[in-house]
Amino acid sequence: MSSSPRKKKTILFLAANPKNSTPLRLGKEVQEISDALQRSKKRDKFQLEEEWAVTHTDMRRAVLDYNPQIVHFSGHGAGEDGLALEDETGLIKLVSVQALAALFEVFMDQVECVVLNACYSEVQANAIARHIQYVIGMNKAVGDNAAREFAVGFYDALGAGKSIEFAYKLGCVSISMAGIPEELTPVLRKKSDFSDARVSDILEESSSAVANVLSLPSPPVPFLNLDNPEGSVSLDCQLYIDRLPIESDCYQAINKPGALIRIKAPRKMGKTSLLQRILHHSREQGHQTAYLNFQSADGNFLSNLDQLLQWFCGEITNELNLEDRVAEYWKQGMGSKQKCGNYFQRYLLTTINTPLTLGLDEVDRVFQYPQVAQEFFGLLRAWHEKGKNEPAWKKLRLVISHSKEVYIPLNINQSPFNVGLPIDLPEFNHQEIVELVQKHQLRWSARQIEQLIGMVDGHPYLLRKALYEIARGYLTLEEFLQTAPTEEGIYGDHLRYHLINLTAEPNLEAAMKQVIASSVPVRLEANLAFTLRSRGLVKLRGNDVIPLCNLCRLYFKDRLGVR
Incomplete structure (x- = not known):
């Protein structure tokens, strides 16, 4: 008498990439997950189901209809604001951490594991893990390639019959072996770690941790479709700042x-x-x-x-x-x-x-x-x-x-x-800088804003370039402050361009050295002062000039050999 075959485990792949968000290669991710399962020894034990452009209604119905044991979300995360799903028009619809936790509480008897392959999804993972045995999230921004490498390693292991904890570790190893320095980004949360915690406590703890650790950047804003700060600001860009009046x-x-x-x-x-x-x-x-x-x-x-x-x-x-x-x-x-x-x-x-x-x-x-x-x-x-x-x-x-x-x-x-x-046109004032930071959805303290200003003052391009890279999760404020006045930093090409032009004109180079060496405003010949100002290297203080900002002072002090 033959025994009945064991029921397949269903993996539900949920994808959302709203029209007003940064494009992701989600199709490639799900294809690689499918390939990993198809080549595995235990491929007959898994059924992969897909739902695309999911709204909050689609998500709820998909979990109800497919009765999955593993739910895999791929898309954009927004930290404490939740996950970025789509609305009826294909635009961003944020679903809160509390709502996500409540959803999985309802399905806690059927769902064994939730994978949140999205930036800054650790907060959501912590909340969902109150109800689900295993939840994987990301503790900071995760690149497309790292996200795919983790998914392939994770499902390779599951397809080989390994445990979820083993699969998580292999996913991290896969990132490292690909030469991507993001193997510490995925985090595994277990229900046993949060059995007595409330969602509000988890949110408060997560918020406090982020606020007190400068090396952790604020959640990026992929859903803003950030314009590259090079060139003019497009008419439909949300980041333009009016300089009233x-x-x-x-x-x-x-x-x-x-x-x-x-x-x-x-x-x-x-x-x-x-x-x-x-x-x-x-x-x-x-x-x-x-x-x-x-x-x-x-x-x-x-x-x-x-x-x-x-x-x-x-x-x-x-x-x-x-x-x-x-x-x-x-x-x-x-x-x-x-x-x-x-x-x-x-x-x-x-x-x-x-x-x-x-x-x-x-x-x-x-x-x-x-x-x-x-x-x-x-x-x-x-x-x-x-x-x-x-x-x-x-x-x-x-x-x-x-x-x-x-x-x-x-x-x-x-x-x-x-x-x-x-x-x-003047530089941005303090109020305008605060507004620009907020438009990038960076939850910064007054001290962090002052650190940014201390490096680039109110220069529009320098500010936008810094906020663009930080908001996308490419570097932290701390990393920015360390590398900005060097050719390794994000202004390397910009600074090198000015250095080449300066050294090609000895009189301008000498004038710039004089400005950099002084701790007080310097009086230059009018044509030299105005030439340096038109190039964006100094600013006027009455009839005198000072370096445009600390970025210029630090870089040119080193590169021009000023002691």
Whole structure:
């Protein structure tokens, strides 16, 4: 008489990767789990079931319908905020630690093991382990490769008939053997460890532990889809910080006929981000807009006024999706500036029925050609003056962005740099820095924020770069503070770029050495001070300068050999 076959154990794989979260290779993970089970000796003892894009309802129903012994969740974790599942629209829906613990309390008689292959899921594991015999979570951010290596090692062992504790250890060994330094990230929690604990006690203990250990970073924010801090901040980015009242002043000014706004700041301070928001506001007001970055112009165009103005007219025409008639207007027997003016007045401004806002970015490039610059910027000033009285020119509004000081000898009545609304972008203040930290969902103390400021002050790019890497779990604040002023750190390329440019100009290198060596503000020749400032290496204190921040002081003190 044959005995009946033992019932298979069901492994329920639950996956969630909301549309507004960092993409994960979950398909590869489940395929490797399936392969591990299929090749195992005990493959007939396991049944793998999958549920994708799970909502909180899907999760509850899947555990009810499949009656699994092992529940494996793969996706994003958010520490004390729970797990990131999906809502009905595919966006993030956080399910709290308490709700997860309550779910598994209901199924405690059937579920033997829960695997939370998600960043910062140790808190959830601790709470669920009050009811489930074995729960595996992650005590910090876990990389995609490490998560897959753990899963493969874990299910290799289960497929070979090993215990859950053995499988956990083999999963950690698999991470280590792959050369990934994250073998200590997975943690195993057992019901026996939490038999008398309440969820609220577990949460309080976990919160206290994280708050008191600086080497543990706060949970990352994969679900924010963090923009890379290089370049301008996209219009839909949640991390943009308004520097009040700058934005509101610009939006108010650009609505006025013949408006001119000139934005000046060192590089990587947010000029283009602000310019793009002014253009966006203009479009919302019904304006036509055109954005022109002078970095895209060939050098031979910039060195010749006639070619520059033809390029200028052609690019604006393309931005407006109009027929290019530059060649037609350039046949007329008159000067280049008059041809350009006629092209705007008689064609562009006549063809469109709405105001036209032009965003002219990186106009510094024209400064390299003083004679051309005098003529070009004199033309812009003339248009601005016409906009005060002439109906056609009232339609035109200008936003000009530049990094360098204006050294070209412009007549005071022919310069656009002494009229309109001047915007000199400042660094973020303390309140704005706190807001930026909070937008990255980093639960930092006042002391931690002060440590960040102590390294990079309020510089927008340097702050965003640091918070971007820390929020993603790539390094801790403590690691950042240790490596930031070195070429090993996250600013290595940025600092090395400035070092190469400094050492190529002995007078600037000597000036920078003088600034770094002094503990008080230093008086430099005006052109040296403003050049260093435009490059983002120093900031003004009255007529004197100091290093941009401690990051610059520490790095250049070492690399320039300042004692």
